[in-house]
Amino acid sequence: MGLLQERAQITSSAINSSQFTAMTTTVFSAEQIAALSAPLDRAKVQTRSQAGRSLTYLEGWQAIAEANRIFGFDGWQRQTVALRCVNQSERTIGRDQKPGWGVTYTARVRITVGEGAGSQVIREGSGAGHGIDADLGQAHESALKEAETDAMKRALMTFGNPFGLALYDKQQRQVTHSEGDSSQAPTSASNGTRSIQRRPSPTAPCSGREAGDDPSLMPLDPTTTGKILVTLRGLPRPVLEDFTKAFRKRFQVPQEASSIADRICQKRHHDWIEAYLVQQRQPVA
Numbered sequence: 001m002g003l004l005q006e007r008a009q010i011t012s013s014a015i016n017s018s019q020f021t022a023m024t025t026t027v028f029s030a031e032q033i034a035a036l037s038a039p040l041d042r043a044k045v046q047t048r049s050q051a052g053r054s055l056t057y058l059e060g061w062q063a064i065a066e067a068n069r070i071f072g073f074d075g076w077q078r079q080t081v082a083l084r085c086v087n088q089s090e091r092t093i094g095r096d097q098k099p100g101w102g103v104t105y106t107a108r109v110r111i112t113v114g115e116g117a118g119s120q121v122i123r124e125g126s127g128a129g130h131g132i133d134a135d136l137g138q139a140h141e142s143a144l145k146e147a148e149t150d151a152m153k154r155a156l157m158t159f160g161n162p163f164g165l166a167l168y169d170k171q172q173r174q175v176t177h178s179e180g181d182s183s184q185a186p187t188s189a190s191n192g193t194r195s196i197q198r199r200p201s202p203t204a205p206c207s208g209r210e211a212g213d214d215p216s217l218m219p220l221d222p223t224t225t226g227k228i229l230v231t232l233r234g235l236p237r238p239v240l241e242d243f244t245k246a247f248r249k250r251f252q253v254p255q256e257a258s259s260i261a262d263r264i265c266q267k268r269h270h271d272w273i274e275a276y277l278v279q280q281r282q283p284v285a
Contacts, residue, residue, distance in 0.1 A: 027114040027121050029258050035070045036160035039176040043222065045167065056172075058164045060149035065229040066162045069261035071113050073232055073240050080148055081124070082108035085140070093132060103131045103139040109151035113159075125154030216268035228264055228273060243276060 028036070045056050058066075067076050084106050093100035106128050114120040127150025131142030156163040166174035220228075235243065247253065247260050250272060257263070264273070 027119055031258055032070055035162060038161060039174045040161045040164065040166040042175050045175065056167050058153060058167075060153060061226050061230045063153045063156050063163055064233055065226045065261070067111075067156060068229045068233055069259055070162065072259040073235075073244060073261065074237065075113060075259070077112045078152055079110045079112070080107060080151075081110050082106075083144065083147070085143075086128075088136075088140075091132070093134060098134060100132060100134040101136045101139040103136075103143040105129050105131075105140075105143040105147040107144075107147035107151040109148060109155050111152070111155040111159075121159075123155045123158045125151045125157070127151035127154055216266065216271065218267045219265055220267065220270055224270065225264060228270060229261060231277070232273075243273075246276065247273075 044058060044062050046059055047054055047056050049055070085103065086106055087102070087104040089102050091100055091102045092098065106126065108124060108126045110122060110124045112120055112122050127147050129143045129146025129148070129150060131139035131144075131146065133139040133142060153164065157165050157168075159165075161174050166172060232240065232243065244260060247263070251263060251269070253260050253263055263269070
């Protein structure tokens with residue numbers, strides 16, 4: 001290779017690198033980068049036994065809730081780009097050995113963050129799902145949903161620890177205890193990332209300590225918050241945009257806050273959202 005050709009390649013690589021850096025900076029704010037780099041809260045991790053092993057994982061609704069919190073309700077999209085039934089067979093079910101069906105699907109899901117050419121980050125993931133039921137239709141539905149959810153979680157996982165990347169480390173060094181564990185509080189505050197998770201701030205009060213005699217200020221439990229976020233994520237885009245504007249105005253969310261997901265943390269938020277969705281004729285968890 002000649003010297004001029006080598007220099008040209010080096011220059012081209014440098015340009016591509018700077019373009020990628022600029023794109024990444026454009027897509028993700030400093031707050032979002034901090035959230036994606038933050039440790040995973042162990043309180044959000046589930047455990048199940050499989051083939052004699054203990055496996056840790058995030059539930060599908062939790063992954064969606066984290067995406068809403070970090071990227072914003074209207075800041076990301078999920079698209080199923082491939083779905084295939086790879087097995088359908090008769091089998092017995094349960095101790096009674098009742099006749100039923102076993103179905104397996106595979107899926108590939110694409111996650112797109114950001115809008116517009118040159119300002120998007122696209123990731124894909126593949127997954128499989130199994131359904132067992134006496135009813136063939138129910139078996140297909142269960143397998144299909146599980147495959148899509150599995151693929152979605154694998155795609156989101158590539159964005160960072162909040163989506164389960166930390167669980168792939170056998171020592172789980174980036175999995176921390178929840179903020180309710182006082183022994184972990186100083187460490188969480190010192191790393192500069194827990195404030196992005198759920199720690200109360202003057203503009204996002206999420207602590208029950210200030211509730212006093214006012215029940216509307218009591219914090220929501222994680223399960224309720226997660227269900228609300230899933231409900232909101234399923235809203236039609238125009239309704240979601242109107243909701244976001246109304247919520248920001250009602251609870252005075254500052255413009256510099258890239259997402260309102262972490263602002264939904266008190267009973268008053270739940271009650272207001274419930275009333276809003278009733279007006280829109282949308283059920284709430």
